[in-house]
Structure formats: structure tokens, C-alpha cells
Amino acid sequence: MVASSLAVLRGSRLCQWSWKSWARLLGPSPLIRGGQTTWARTNATLSLEPAGRSCWDEPLSISVRGLAPEQPVTLRAALHDEKGALFSAHARYRADAHGELDLARAPALGGSFAGLEPMGLLWAMEPDRPFWRLVKRDVQTPFVVELEVLEGHEPEGGRQLAKAVHERHFMAPGVRRVPVREGRVRATLFLPPEPGPYPGIIDLFGVGGGLLEYRASLLAGKGFAVMALAYYNYDGLPKTMDILHLEYFEEAVNYLLRHPQVKGSGVGVLGISKGGELGLAMASFLKTITAAVIINGSISSVGGTLHYKDETVLPVGMNKNRVKRTKDGLKDVVDALNNPLEGPDRKSLIPVERSDTTFLFLVGQDDHNWRSEFYAREASKRLQAHGKEKPQVICYPDTGHYIEPPYFPLCKASLHSLVGGPVIWGGQPRPHAMAQVDAWQQLQMFFRKHLGGEERTVPSKL
Numbered sequence: 001m002v003a004s005s006l007a008v009l010r011g012s013r014l015c016q017w018s019w020k021s022w023a024r025l026l027g028p029s030p031l032i033r034g035g036q037t038t039w040a041r042t043n044a045t046l047s048l049e050p051a052g053r054s055c056w057d058e059p060l061s062i063s064v065r066g067l068a069p070e071q072p073v074t075l076r077a078a079l080h081d082e083k084g085a086l087f088s089a090h091a092r093y094r095a096d097a098h099g100e101l102d103l104a105r106a107p108a109l110g111g112s113f114a115g116l117e118p119m120g121l122l123w124a125m126e127p128d129r130p131f132w133r134l135v136k137r138d139v140q141t142p143f144v145v146e147l148e149v150l151e152g153h154e155p156e157g158g159r160q161l162a163k164a165v166h167e168r169h170f171m172a173p174g175v176r177r178v179p180v181r182e183g184r185v186r187a188t189l190f191l192p193p194e195p196g197p198y199p200g201i202i203d204l205f206g207v208g209g210g211l212l213e214y215r216a217s218l219l220a221g222k223g224f225a226v227m228a229l230a231y232y233n234y235d236g237l238p239k240t241m242d243i244l245h246l247e248y249f250e251e252a253v254n255y256l257l258r259h260p261q262v263k264g265s266g267v268g269v270l271g272i273s274k275g276g277e278l279g280l281a282m283a284s285f286l287k288t289i290t291a292a293v294i295i296n297g298s299i300s301s302v303g304g305t306l307h308y309k310d311e312t313v314l315p316v317g318m319n320k321n322r323v324k325r326t327k328d329g330l331k332d333v334v335d336a337l338n339n340p341l342e343g344p345d346r347k348s349l350i351p352v353e354r355s356d357t358t359f360l361f362l363v364g365q366d367d368h369n370w371r372s373e374f375y376a377r378e379a380s381k382r383l384q385a386h387g388k389e390k391p392q393v394i395c396y397p398d399t400g401h402y403i404e405p406p407y408f409p410l411c412k413a414s415l416h417s418l419v420g421g422p423v424i425w426g427g428q429p430r431p432h433a434m435a436q437v438d439a440w441q442q443l444q445m446f447f448r449k450h451l452g453g454e455e456r457t458v459p460s461k462l
Helices: 002-010 019-026 214-220 246-258 274-285 343-348 372-385 429-451
Strands: 030-033 036-039 045-049 053-055 061-065 072-080 086-094 143-151 160-169 176-182 185-191 200-204 225-229 243-245 267-272 289-295 305-308 311-313 358-364 392-396 413-416 421-424
Touching: 045 143, 045 160, 061 072, 176 246, 185 214, 185 246, 200 214, 200 246, 200 274, 200 429, 214 225, 225 246, 243 246, 246 267, 246 274, 246 305, 267 274, 267 429, 274 289, 274 305, 289 429, 358 372, 358 429, 372 392, 392 429
Parallel strands: 053 160, 200 225, 200 267, 243 305, 267 289, 289 358, 358 392
Antiparallel strands: 030 036, 045 061, 072 086, 072 143, 143 160, 176 185, 185 225, 305 311, 413 421
16 A cells, blocks of 8 residues: 555655655554564664663663554563572563553553553563572672563564663662671661761661661662661671570660761661561660561561570470472471460560550561561550550551562562571562552651651662
8 A cells, every 4th residue: 555655656746755755754664474574674762761870769761762653562671680690571562653662651461560560670570590589789789780672572582673771779879888897796887978967777687697788778868877787697796596685786776876977866777577576676675766667577586596684585486387388399488487475485575565666567468488467466466555656557468578679579489598498488579569669668758757857869860
């Protein structure tokens, strides 16, 4: 039809345009070859905003221009972690009538996810290694994300139409990283770029040990002085967590309170998993914890004994016969721990009822590490029964154990150091991703309210 129209016009005196002019006007068109549709080469461009680089917890706008009208394409994103593991995701799309594609308006037609998911190419990433979790260990370097636009809906066979490389950083411009080796304390303090003082927060992770800084470094970009604190298996600290002394954590709190860039007479604590349990213990025994955010934490000591001065909290018991197996042969340990409200295991309970701290519990309702919602509800009951303020409990359906900063992909299963093998963590990718975005905002609002501080916006360009 197009060719015959051009032939007629070419013989007419009205035809003053070249064939190339008509091609520019009509745009690329599909060609039928052997019963299959292919697309003429386009001048596709892949645009990202912010361009070039951004902070990991910052939304990223992704759009494509210069495609043929309604052209089918596949978008793919990939990054390598610091140990060389590949994480990737892909989704199928169709350009609009103008040959444009905006992930904020165009639903994915399938692939790693479906529907309107502007950040799906990041949170839906999966590793090429089994039982592998995406963790950032060196926050002074970014993750480098490669994005591609591929022709058609076959991610492995489509011709590349456009490509972009984007750096996702973990330190906002001007954030200062200060290693701390003070007495026994082994930590890293992150300070915002503007003049202080700031609200102080101690950040604790789980049973993996060592020192993880990525959550603290991101949070410092929001206007908080955040200390990422190691507590075992790191730089002269105990090799195991069989026995932990809360005096160590008290020493870290006192260091933070003495720091000239930290304001107020108390600090906040942010903990996940075992770090949530320790945050609850700090709030129960130490009087200088003003606000605590507990992410999927336990109300009893797990995996070791806690000591503070002349008091001891014993570890809760575990019954290996209650460990289940999934259809894939992985361990499900959600019922393995004994009920800390029954029998001798009551000695494992952390005395949360003593605390005058204000609490926020963030709970994944599909947590398969332990019964996080039960623990949060029980902590709330015990506080209220002793005349304390009712804590805020936010529960997220279909959300697993590792509630991370926004856009970290769901870790479905990985090695558990206490169990000695791979376990499932629970959660479904999309609701888990949405929970992470909300939880990140909730904890910031909570700390600003109870520690003081102004809302800070991460610059759009680094």
C-alpha cells in the first residue's frame, strides 16, 4: 500500500520529496519475510533520569524513544555484585503509536514481572547463582547497572537497539564516612554533608556477622548520623555470638552521644533479624535509646546468651523436628524455635516491658525465618500491660524476612549460618518490593518525629 502510493506520487508534479523524506515521515515499518515480522532499523535511544548516576534508594525514570509505532521490544537490566555474581531481569513491552515507551505509563507484558512497574527491572532481578543475596559491601563504589533495549519479545535473541549504563551509589554527595575504632567499638559512622548536629542512630544487621554499611550510608543522606555497628566476627570482636554483652552496645551508644555532630540526650536504634532482637534488648536495658525500629526481630534471645551487668537472658530452645522441607528440598525453619512464652523458654524473653523507648515494628507477614508478627504483637501486649505507650506495628502481606532499602531484589533463599544450609525467607517479589519502599519512608518519618531532624532530599544528580 505504501509502495503503490509512493509510485503514484512519484509520477506527479506534486511529488517534490525524495524516498528518504517519505521514510522519515512514515517511520520504520515491519517487513514480512518468510511469514515472520521483522522491523527496519530504528534510531532508538534509551533515556534515564537522573542521567548517569543516582542513589540506590532513589527512583529511576526509564524511557525509550525512536522506536517504530507499536514496536515490540524487550528491556533488560543487569549488574554484577562484588563477588562476580550476575543479577538480571527483563520485561516485554510495546511502544506507543508515536514509537515511544515510558515505563511510568507502559505496563510490562511479561518477563520477570508484569504490569505497571517503573522500577521492576531492579527489584525483580534474580541471581545466576543459587541461594545468593544481593549485598553491597563497599559503599564507596556503586553498583553499575547495564540496561538494554532489544528487538522483539525474545530476550536472548533480539537485536540490541539501544543501551545505557547507570551507576547506583550508596553515598549521597558530601556524605562523610568515618571508621570508628574507639575502645572495643568497631563501627563506621556516616555523617550528612550539611553542618550538624543530627539525630543519631545505631544500625544493626543479623547473624551473618561482620560490618554492613549500605543501609547506614543511605540513611545518612537523609539527614541522620548513622553508626553501622559490628558485634561479632569482625576486627578483634568475638568470633561467634554465643555470648554477647550489652555493655559493648552501651559503649557504642555513649560514643555516639559524645560526638559533636550528634544531638540530643538519646539515640535511635535500627535493627533487622538478629539486629532487631539486639535493638529490642538495647531498648530494654539501656536508658539512652529514645526510639527503636525493629524489622522482623525476635522478643527472645536466639542463638546465644545475652548479658548485661548481673542479668542474663538465655537462648530460646529449638526443635529440629519442626524444620520442614519445601518441594524444592529447601529448609523452612519458621516453626523451629520454641514458644518463648512457655516453660523454661520464658528465661529467653527480653524484658521489653521495662523499656521507655518508643517503638516501630516493621513486620513481613510471610517471614519464614521466625514468627515476626507474633513477636511484634506480644511485645506490644507486654508494653501496654505495664502502662507503656502502645507501639506502632506495620504489617506487610506477602513480605518476607529481609526487608531492605528500596529496590533491593527479594532474596528467596540463601545460606543460614545458624542452620548450616540454605533456607527460604518468604515473600513474593512485587509486594515485598512495595513493602520495602513504604518501610523506608516509615522509618525515616518515625526517627524524625522521635529524634528530631528535618527531612532531607537526596540530590537528583551525583
